[in-house]
Amino acid sequence: MNKKTTIEVQNLSKTFGQTKAVQNVSFKVEKGRIFGLLGPNGAGKTTTIRMINYIITIDEGTILINDQPVSPKTQKLIGYMPEERGLYKKMKVGEQLMYLAQLKGLNAKDAETNIRYWLNRFKAADWHLKSVGELSKGMSQKIQFIATIVHDPDIYIFDEPFSGLDPINSELLKEIIIELRDKGKTILFSTHRMEQVEQMCDDICLFNNGKVVLTGNLRKIKKDFGKNTILLEYDGDGSFIDDLDDVRINNRSTNFAEIRLLNDQDPQAILKTAIEHAKIHKFELVEPSLNEIFISTVGEDNIKTEEAA
Amino acid sequence: MSWRQIYLVLKREYITRVKSKGFLAATFLVPLGIILLYGVFIAIFLWDSEVTYEIGVKDETSQIVASLQETSPQRYLDMTELEVDSLRTLVQTGELTGYVVITEENLTENRPLELIYSGGGGLALLSSIRTDMREVFRQEQLKRAEVTEEVQQIFETRIGVESRRLTEDGKETEDDSAFLSILGVAMGIIIFGAIFGYGGYIMRGVIEEKTNRIIEVITSSVKPIELLTGKMMGVGALAITQIGIWLLTLSLIAMAAAPIATLFMSGESTAEQMAAMEAAEEELPFIFSIPSIETSVIVYFVIFFILGYLLYSSLFAAIGSAADSETDTQQLILPVMVPIFIAYGILLHAMNTPDSMLSVIGSLVPFFAPIVMISRIAMTEVPFWEIGLSIFLMIITFAGTMWLSAKIYKVGILSYGSSAGYKDLFKWIKQG
Numbered sequence: 001m002n003k004k005t006t007i008e009v010q011n012l013s014k015t016f017g018q019t020k021a022v023q024n025v026s027f028k029v030e031k032g033r034i035f036g037l038l039g040p041n042g043a044g045k046t047t048t049i050r051m052i053n054y055i056i057t058i059d060e061g062t063i064l065i066n067d068q069p070v071s072p073k074t075q076k077l078i079g080y081m082p083e084e085r086g087l088y089k090k091m092k093v094g095e096q097l098m099y100l101a102q103l104k105g106l107n108a109k110d111a112e113t114n115i116r117y118w119l120n121r122f123k124a125a126d127w128h129l130k131s132v133g134e135l136s137k138g139m140s141q142k143i144q145f146i147a148t149i150v151h152d153p154d155i156y157i158f159d160e161p162f163s164g165l166d167p168i169n170s171e172l173l174k175e176i177i178i179e180l181r182d183k184g185k186t187i188l189f190s191t192h193r194m195e196q197v198e199q200m201c202d203d204i205c206l207f208n209n210g211k212v213v214l215t216g217n218l219r220k221i222k223k224d225f226g227k228n229t230i231l232l233e234y235d236g237d238g239s240f241i242d243d244l245d246d247v248r249i250n251n252r253s254t255n256f257a258e259i260r261l262l263n264d265q266d267p268q269a270i271l272k273t274a275i276e277h278a279k280i281h282k283f284e285l286v287e288p289s290l291n292e293i294f295i296s297t298v299g300e301d302n303i304k305t306e307e308a309a
Numbered sequence: 310m311s312w313r314q315i316y317l318v319l320k321r322e323y324i325t326r327v328k329s330k331g332f333l334a335a336t337f338l339v340p341l342g343i344i345l346l347y348g349v350f351i352a353i354f355l356w357d358s359e360v361t362y363e364i365g366v367k368d369e370t371s372q373i374v375a376s377l378q379e380t381s382p383q384r385y386l387d388m389t390e391l392e393v394d395s396l397r398t399l400v401q402t403g404e405l406t407g408y409v410v411i412t413e414e415n416l417t418e419n420r421p422l423e424l425i426y427s428g429g430g431g432l433a434l435l436s437s438i439r440t441d442m443r444e445v446f447r448q449e450q451l452k453r454a455e456v457t458e459e460v461q462q463i464f465e466t467r468i469g470v471e472s473r474r475l476t477e478d479g480k481e482t483e484d485d486s487a488f489l490s491i492l493g494v495a496m497g498i499i500i501f502g503a504i505f506g507y508g509g510y511i512m513r514g515v516i517e518e519k520t521n522r523i524i525e526v527i528t529s530s531v532k533p534i535e536l537l538t539g540k541m542m543g544v545g546a547l548a549i550t551q552i553g554i555w556l557l558t559l560s561l562i563a564m565a566a567a568p569i570a571t572l573f574m575s576g577e578s579t580a581e582q583m584a585a586m587e588a589a590e591e592e593l594p595f596i597f598s599i600p601s602i603e604t605s606v607i608v609y610f611v612i613f614f615i616l617g618y619l620l621y622s623s624l625f626a627a628i629g630s631a632a633d634s635e636t637d638t639q640q641l642i643l644p645v646m647v648p649i650f651i652a653y654g655i656l657l658h659a660m661n662t663p664d665s666m667l668s669v670i671g672s673l674v675p676f677f678a679p680i681v682m683i684s685r686i687a688m689t690e691v692p693f694w695e696i697g698l699s700i701f702l703m704i705i706t707f708a709g710t711m712w713l714s715a716k717i718y719k720v721g722i723l724s725y726g727s728s729a730g731y732k733d734l735f736k737w738i739k740q741g
Contacts, residue, residue: 053529072311072532080529086522091325099321103314103530147526
């Protein structure tokens with residue numbers, strides 16, 4: 001695999017008044033990969049993304065895009081879909097996409113071709129003359145995707161892309177992201193919902209409290225943590241799970257539990273206890289979930305979340 | 310700064326606004342409104358004399374009332390036979406507006422007359438009665454003094470004062486002072502309105518981009534300063550288009566005004582209306598024939614219009630970026646509104662005394678200048694150094710406000726959730 005670095009963030013810091021939003025952050029996004037920026041709300045993901053997009057200035061450190069420092073020129077290499085999404089309500093779909101594509105440096109002719117292509121692709125060819133205010137939420141989300149990718153950049157950045165999307169558009173966006181990656185494009189997206197990342201990301205970077213706590217290849221990170229998590233499916237009284245020592249219960253429902261073993265607790269002992277108390281359908285030893293990796297890296301007490309507005 | 314980006318923003322701002330229904334309505338309804346107002350103006354002028362107030366006159370000298378009736382037969386009624394009590398009753402029941410008792414003492418000893426009236430008719434009635442009485446009394450006194458015809462004639466004389474303006478190059482021109490005062494005030498008020506109107510457009514445009522949440526998409530392609538510049542230029546182009554259409558329509562109206570006014574009248578004009586029209590023409594000649602406006606005044610109008618617009622619209626943009634919704638702007642907008650209203654006050658002062666100290670200073674202070682200076686330029690001879698200094702100071706101030714606004718704007722557009730106060734604005738300026 002070609003290991004060319006597309007986005008390189010080095011010792012990046014940003015302070016707003018008293019708040020250190022980002023502190024000494026470094027990571028690399030390689031070409032042709034899907035990179036996940038993970039962490040709770042308020043961890044500094046959006047601030048980092050905005051600096052990569054040259055929307056806010058860097059206090060300290062550098063960001064290189066294809067080996068160039070961020071500038072209006074590097075902005076044009078990126079398709080960015082912010083967490084706070086929106087379009088001009090009174091403008092027509094066609095005009096709006098044309099405007100956004102031209103701002104990204106496309107000439108009118110190429111922009112027109114790309115707009116036609118994507119509107120057809122999303123079965124929206126006849127929306128060209130509709131104003132955005134007339135569209136349903138799902139429809140305008142599709143227009144938002146097109147607005148992000150219409151100028152055919154090499155790099156795509158999505159900030160919390162799945163928040164607020166309906167299930168159909170969520171699937172559509174996943175398809176687009178995978179398709180773009182297969183075409184050799186580079187994708188960076190942020191999310192606070194770890195499970196989304198597991199399915200899509202090649203590499204990750206975990207953020208907490210403005211700092212990077214872990215970064216690297218997702219497979220490798222998981223492998224390094226070892227198979228120390230039990231997935232248990234059972235029938236009957238599950239209260240025995242509460243009495244287990246040296247474990248952490250992460251995910252639990254009436255007949256399912258994800259149990260993380262701590263302090264070299266023996267999985268066989270747990271299986272034994274389980275059989276005594278309930279009917280076991282499944283007992284599997286797996287690599288920990290990303291959420292579990294995050295918790296055990298940061299420490300349960302150090303996770304600071306800031307409720308999103 | 311990239312001019313291509315600024316041009317794209319400018320084009321969008323201009324085209325989406327110029328096509329909007331609100332713009333079309335305002336552009337074409339305003340001249341229509343002016344025509345209507347103009348018609349009403351003429352109508353008021355011609356027909357306000359129709360209401361008559363009846364004043365009962367009890368003339369104990371029996372020499373005055375006849376002359377009064379000659380002056381205005383509808384107004385003064387000879388009621389010498391009636392008792393004062395019945396006159397009072399007539400006023401109380403509303404059959405008379407008022408009454409006057411004239412005695413010999415009034416005539417010989419100059420004792421003031423007493424008008425007892427219901428209070429209707431306003432100041433105009435009082436002053437016209439006063440004029441009538443003075444005239445009639447003087448004539449009667451002259452008659453009694455048995456002065457010669459010649460002396461009587463002397464008292465009749467009303468010397469006229471005609472005025473012409475002497476220009477610097479020694480030419481005498483028609484004096485249009487009355488017209489020029491109105492032109493000056495009108496120009497000041499147009500700029501006053503434009504600052505509010507187009508400044509408000511900018512402010513709402515900025516807020517709209519924030520509430521639509523499109524701002525972050527845009528700023529990932531365009532620098533805030535480019536966006537701000539493009540916006541101000543786009544709305545500025547819109548302003549010029551609109552004012553241009555208005556001025557064009559107005560000059561067409563002006564050309565057509567005299568024929569229309571005549572047409573208006575010709576159908577059923579009585580002798581009285583013709584007289585009123587003649588009087589009107591004498592007092593306000595420009596209703597019927599609009600004097601030409603000097604080109605330099607129009608050029609200055611455009612300069613002050615643009616500078617005033619730029620100066621204030623940059624501030625309005627900053628306020629918009631700091632607010633989260635239009636209702637949030639109220640506390641921030643006050644310091645911007647105050648100078649505009651002070652300027653308006655000075656404008657009204659300058660209308661009568663365009664060369665007073667206050668007017669001169671007002672026309673030099675950058676925040677007042679666009680409104681005050683243009684009206685002075687129209688009304689009076691303003692030395693070139695004053696105009697030059699005023700323009701220079703405005704440009705300097707604009708550079709300053711633009712610099713400040715750009716800093717506030719840059720941070721403001723990306724801060725959602727809570728509206729900023731002044732403390733935040735200062736922080737943002739320091740940050741930028």
